């Protein structure tokens with residue numbers, strides 16, 4: 518596997534952040550609620566700090582649109598010190614000022630132009646359950662991601678081992694430009710090329726969120742029934758779902774908004790979407806329209822997510838329209 522130098526920097530930053538998350542998960546920690554009621558842990562902050570600091574050390578001052586900001590750490594110094602301690606797993610001379618500056622440099626909010634987007638822990642609830650979560654970094658140019666890096670520290674590389682338990686090695690996926698998707702471990706450098714989509718049989722495997730607040734599970738069931746094919750479902754947190762589709766473990770990832778006014782955020786999809794797309798999957802919204810990442814931080818032109826094998830994507834778009842879900 519040979520990557521452009523800036524993408525190799527991004528990959529090593531992402532793997533370092535995966536080690537930080539794993540070290541936090543091995544100890545005891547709690548979560549606090551953000552203004553939108555979603556949980557955040559010291560690992561979310563430390564992961565963002567480590568990745569942004571590395572990118573800035575090697576790539577100058579890139580535009581980075583990350584999920585977290587340092588505001589709440591400035592007023593909770595005990596928590597800040599816990600974040601600094603966590604970051605030191607991968608950034609030995611991290612200190613308060615450096616960590617705060619890195620987190621804030623990763624919370625830029627331009628509304629256009631090329632950018633990196635970062636979800637330092639996607640699926641924090643999965644992280645809290647010691648199940649699946651992902652560290653997600655992507656480079657967007659124009660309306661689409663062109664580089665994708667997805668770290669899944671608890672996802673076994675062997676698909677026969679299931680997703681409901683934390684794996685010791687984990688999986689990392691990376692793609693750049695029009696190259697193949699590579700899979701390696703968090704610590705294991707041995708990379709393999711993920712094969713492109715093969716033929717599809719009659720039975721469909723879908724992957725959906727564990728959290729019922731993220732997707733209308735009864736609508737997903739109705740869509741699968743409408744196909745008239747036998748189907749099964751894998752519940753999985755985070756953008757690890759895109760990895761399951763990219764590597765052929767599932768044929769479809771569906772996200773049907775529970776709230777029709779909900780608009781998806783770029784960092785929740787950019788990395789996974791380009792990785793699945795480069796293995797030949799079709800990644801669109803529920804109407805079949807391409808995802809448009811040109812106006813961060815939201816996918817304002819899109820409704821929901823449909824990532825599917827090309828042999829079933831059209832049937833799914835038709836089913837969703839026939840059921841009146843868009």
Ligand SMILES: [Mg+2]
Pocket residue numbers: 561584636637638639640641
């Ligand atoms: Mg997150």
